Amino acid sequence: MxxxxxxxxxxxxxxxxxxxxxxxxxxxxxxxxxxxxxxxxxxxxxxxxxxxxxxxxxxxxxxxxxxxxxxxxxxxxxxxxxxxxxxxxxxxxxxxxxxxxxxxxxxxxxxxxxxxxxxxxxxxxxxxxxxxxxxxxxxxxxxxxxxxxxxxxxxxxxxxxPLYSLSDVLEDALDQIEAIGSLRTELTGVPTGFVDLDALTNGLQPGHLTVIASRPAMGKSTLALDFLRAASIKNNLPAALFTLESGREEVAMRLLAAEARVALHHMRSGSMADDDWTRLARRLPDIAAAPLYIQDGAYSTLTDLRAQSRRLRSQQDIRLIVVDALHMLTYGTRPFSSRYEEISEISRCLKLLAKELGVPIVAISQLNRGPEQRVDKKPHISDLRDSGALEDNADMIILLHREDAYEKESPRAGEADLIVAKHRNGPTATITVAFQGHYSRFVDMSQPVPPARPAPDAGQPEPAETDPAANT
Structure with a gap:
């Protein structure tokens, strides 16, 4: 005893x-x-x-x-x-x-x-x-x-x-407002790499679900990679990419193209020049040291994704998760009466996962054919495919639109609109950025757009959007 x-x-x-x-x-x-x-x-x-x-x-x-x-x-x-x-x-x-x-x-x-x-x-x-x-x-x-x-x-x-009295909460809130005001240059969330977008959102906020949506070939995966580059390469914040559309080698090539300013199609065609290799070598150490984790395996169910996310949060302290793409994810073997209900449950669980882990989650989604029916081709939040519940569960929705995707001779060729159609904690707005398709990246309009290196068999510079694969 x-x-x-x-x-x-x-x-x-x-x-x-x-x-x-x-x-x-x-x-x-x-x-x-x-x-x-x-x-x-x-x-x-x-x-x-x-x-x-x-x-x-x-x-x-x-x-x-x-x-x-x-x-x-x-x-x-x-x-x-x-x-x-x-x-x-x-x-x-x-x-x-x-x-x-x-x-x-x-x-x-x-x-x-x-x-x-x-x-x-x-x-x-x-x-x-x-x-x-x-x-x-x-x-x-x-x-x-x-x-x-x-x-x-x-x-x-x-x-x-614990329970808090309203007076205590108000005091803390006022202190936080004062602190933010005295440190205007510091973000409270994960930086996106875009000055105007960060000014609007103060960064991607912990616990929030952000949806990037567009029609095919607009560049939504590229935009998500830009968020990851800003977090892990530029700011050394651990981040994770769950991709069901691209292999890890393809993701790596896109990152190299965007960071080193080497045309993606030159990498894929084996036509890289000496100056391409020089730029690549110059950026390679910083890219290799970035705490970015890529999962391109058969993680097609939400159950697998949650388990891996919890493990990464515990072991690597990840600060940003990107899911590419929502329409390829399934809940598992649990039966649903429709795809609409399944996507609704997946988006709800992603929001709860963001709150549980205390990190922002960015999910990529498709739009239906609604924009094609309009004269200006601009997407609306009602165009979200499979589920209107995405609008309810998301804290922020960014609709990506490029006029030159529909009209090659558009006076706005090389520009893209990030339409912040929903912003739970702030105003909505349309932010214009530059699209450099040959480098598989978006940049602020204030940044110069370097010309692409001429192709080996041509004497003229190539147009900026020559690589369709960069536009997914």
């Missing part, structure tokens, strides 16, 4: 450590302040000790000093004194010999043991789910298993999130 109370090297509980923590809390207000940052009530193995812990915090929250008498009174008020072990147990607890003042160390040990116990319970539950499951609901079981392990192993110091 003594072994059960004390715990062995292979045990997942230590009742003597629980007593030491409670003893410290009954003797020191400092101990209470330290322990409450580490432990929560259900981290205790002995139910009676959990009751005592909660009673100590209740007395402490009322502004009183917890001691055996006040804690016993609070337990009596709650009709829990006998369950906690009685007044004699409390008195013996406070009067026994201390194991020292290392209450934080003891509390940390108890918290770790509690997570082990929860993990064991989760493992049993997962085993039961697997035994009762089948191939038809495999994705649902896997997602439930991941959630069980995540809940069991994630440390939360409080049972319930």
């Amino acid at each position: 003594a072994l059960k109370e004390t715990g062995s090297a292979h045990s997942t509980h230590d009742v003597e450590a629980e007593k030491a923590v409670l003893r410290a809390m009954l003797r020191s207000l400092e101990a209470i302040a330290d322990v409450v940052e580490v432990l929560r009530g259900d981290d205790f193995y002995r139910p009676g000790n959990e009751l005592i812990y909660n009673a100590i915090l209740s007395v402490y929250a009322d502004g009183d000093t917890p001691d055996p008498a006040s804690v016993a009174a609070r337990l009596t008020q709650r009709k829990e004194l006998d369950k906690a072990g009685g007044a004699e147990y409390l008195a013996a607890l406070a009067g026994s010999t201390s194991r020292g003042s290392a209450w934080v160390k003891e509390a940390t040990r108890l918290q770790a043991l509690a997570r082990l116990r929860r993990t064991r319970v989760a493992a049993v539950h997962i085993e039961n789910l697997v035994d009762e499951g089948s191939a038809d609901n495999a994705d649902r079981i896997i997602e439930a298993a991941q959630a069980e392990i995540f809940a069991a192993t994630t440390h939360r110091s409080n049972v319930l999130p």
Whole structure:
């Protein structure tokens, strides 16, 4: 029996450590302040000790000093004194010999043991789910298993999130407004690389879902890569790309073309000149050092994407996720009555994933043929394909439009409009940028557009949009 109370090297509980923590809390207000940052009530193995812990915090929250008498009174008020072990147990607890003042160390040990116990319970539950499951609901079981392990192993110091009075919230908000005003040049989100877009949005905000949408061959994948370049190459922020449309080598070539200003079709045709190689070599070290992670495997289900995203957030502290493309993603084997419902659920889950991980997620989507029916060909937010729920779940929607995609002789050739059609936390606007298709990138209009190097078999410069593959 003594072994059960004390715990062995292979045990997942230590009742003597629980007593030491409670003893410290009954003797020191400092101990209470330290322990409450580490432990929560259900981290205790002995139910009676959990009751005592909660009673100590209740007395402490009322502004009183917890001691055996006040804690016993609070337990009596709650009709829990006998369950906690009685007044004699409390008195013996406070009067026994201390194991020292290392209450934080003891509390940390108890918290770790509690997570082990929860993990064991989760493992049993997962085993039961697997035994009762089948191939038809495999994705649902896997997602439930991941959630069980995540809940069991994630440390939360409080049972319930704290409540804040409006006056406290207003004070913090005013402080934040003042701080932002004094640091106007600093963004609160992940930079996009476009001055006007960053000025409008203050960067891609953590927890937000941004949708980039256009008709085919407008350059939405290129724009998403520009966001990734700005984050990982220019600002050294870890970022991840989940691509179902392009292979990782193709993505790498586009990044090289955009950063080194080497025409993408020169890379693909093997016609790179010496100055191309020189520019490439000059930028290669910075590109290779960028914390950008590319997943081009068979991650075609939302369940796989969520699992990989959680792992990247935990191991690499990623700050931006791009999903290319939403219309190629499936939820899994869970049946839906229509593709509309499936895309609605996928977009909802991506928004929840952004909030869970605390990072911005950019998802690429298609538009229906609505723009082709209009004289000016400009897209509207109602043109989003498969699901109007994208409009509800997205915090920001950017519609990409290029006049020269429809009219080659357009006076606006080489320009593109980033139509911010929805912006939950700010105004909408249309931002004009330059499209350099041969380099597979967009840039601010203020940046000069270098001419493309003449092709090996031609004496004239090539037009800016000669590579259709750069426009996806």
